[in-house]
Amino acid sequence: MKNHSIDVKALKRAPTPSQNADVCLQVENLSLHYLRSQNVALHDVSLEIPRQRVTAFIGPSGCGKSSLLRCFNRMNDLIEGSIISGHVWLDGEDVYARGVDVATLRRRVGMVFQSPNPFPKSIYENVAFGLRIQGLNKKRVLDELIERALRSAALWDEVKDRLNENALVLSGGQQQRLVIARAIAVEPEVLLLDEPASSLDPISTLRIEELIYELKTRYTIVIVTHNMQQAARVSDMTAFMNLGRLVEFGETDTLFTNPRQSQTEDYITGRYG
């Protein structure tokens, strides 16, 4: 009988997604372990990422910021021996629920990495890639969607006359904007940016930052950056992480002028270490 009894207290404690429509991604008690390295990457992290705003994750190397980012589109699934507990909800839907189609999830949650990684194809085909996977092959429709994505990524004027050239001839900054165009061509809800400007020169970096500012009117953006000034410039909300824990999460304006936690203060003022 005992085995079948219902624990009412546990039911009351059962986590539920937020009803707040302004919350896009909700993380609750998320922990991540890597079995192979015996490493605990994330410890009981909880936070709510607001819709159509830019949220930055900052913290020293190995603090878990990229690991947390990769939980949002289940990129950690690709790492053998990673064990995850807790919850991640996207628009109230559990990202780790059984039956979730990971390909669909990754279409909804696009990702751009540190080094620009265009395919060795034409500029046009790079942006068309995700659209073709979705079954879109009509040239007229593709032309329109590709132009829209390239315009949104502030790249159209620079490449409109050479769409059939190989994407690898573009500069690093242009390649990164092309990868962003590729990510937004399929109209995701969330854009994850993992150190998107760390390999770029200052001018290309500013272009990416300007692009982030424009894109947030349509997408929820989460950016991981080592560059604190970049986080201060581009984000509305900032999360400071250390040793796999979320130390402080709040409005960027407040966090960079009057942080609540002394650990955050030490890190952003360069007293860390």
Place this chain on the structure above:
Amino acid sequence: MQGDQHKQHISGQFNAELDAMKNHLLEMGGLVEQQLSRAMASLLLRDSGQAEVVVRADRQINEMELQIDEECSRILARRQPAASDLRLVLAVAKSTTDLERIGDEATRIAKQATKLSELPPSAGGALELRKISNHVASMLREALDSFARLDVSKAIDVVLDDGAVDVEYDAAMSSLVRLMKRDPESISSVVHEMWALRGLERVGDHATNIAEQVIYLVLGRDVRHMKPGELQSLLKSKES
């Protein structure tokens, strides 16, 4: 975050720049205190020689203002300070302006002393002037001390004290007006004393501004335009 002010940055050079900037502000504060004290002595003793020293020394204060402002700009541009470091740079930049204005008020008082020295002696408002002068000089000293020690309780006391100066100023003005009515002969000298009185009241306001910057620096709270009741609650919460 009060204690963190004293922790060292990874960059020793950055530490040195912040320390130098703050020390220059306190040095300027010391000079301004001296100017105010000399200006008041020249006024009460009607000593034009001492007044002349004050007027000449104002240039040094103006130069210090430019130097500290430049240090603040350089740190903002090169270091992009955040949190308590950012608040320190902002507080120093704003307090420098207040100190420079106090220097201007001291010069103005000294100029009134020069004019008074040319007039025949009269029974004026020396008592009122001495009282307010001591009061605002003490506020300035406490404000600068609270900056040096990052003592937020002391800074709140200074801000709360400004109301008392305003009351003393109103009483002193009324007293001088009565004196002018009673003794019209004294008008020419009392007018200069009224200007000096006005200058002292402004010194109290500038000392209050500096104390408000200390509160912002330590607590991250902007208390300008806050009502005395709210400030008292802040002081209580700080003490408890």
